[in-house]
Amino acid sequence: MTAPMYTLLLLTLILANFPFLTQRGFGFLPLRQKRILHHIVESIIGFLIIGVIAYVLESRAGSVHAQSWEFYVTCVCLYLVFAFPAFVWRYFWQGRNKE
Structure with missing residues (x-):
C-alpha cells in the first residue's frame, strides 16, 4: 500500500468516528440535543466524502x-466497523457514567 492509501484509511477512521464524538452538528452547528438521526446523516455524508x-485517488x-x-x-460495512468504537463510547459508556 502507498502513503495515499494509509492517509485514506486514517481519514476514514476519523470521519467515521467524528459524528459520535461531538455534540455539534457537523462539528460546528450548535444543537440542543443530538439525536441518532443526526448521527446517521453525518455518517452518510462522511461516507460520501x-x-x-x-x-x-484511484483516478x-x-x-x-x-x-x-x-x-x-462491503465498503459500507467496513465504514460501520470503523465507526463502532465511537458509537460504543457514545451510547454505552456515556450512558452508564451519567447514572
Whole structure:
C-alpha cells in the first residue's frame, strides 16, 4: 500500500468516528440535543466524502475500475466497523457514567 492509501484509511477512521464524538452538528452547528438521526446523516455524508476522495485517488493512480453492488456493500460495512468504537463510547459508556 502507498502513503495515499494509509492517509485514506486514517481519514476514514476519523470521519467515521467524528459524528459520535461531538455534540455539534457537523462539528460546528450548535444543537440542543443530538439525536441518532443526526448521527446517521453525518455518517452518510462522511461516507460520501470518503468515496469521492477514494475515487479521486484511484483516478490519479490510473484507470478507475468498475464496481458492482458487492463492493459498495462491503465498503459500507467496513465504514460501520470503523465507526463502532465511537458509537460504543457514545451510547454505552456515556450512558452508564451519567447514572
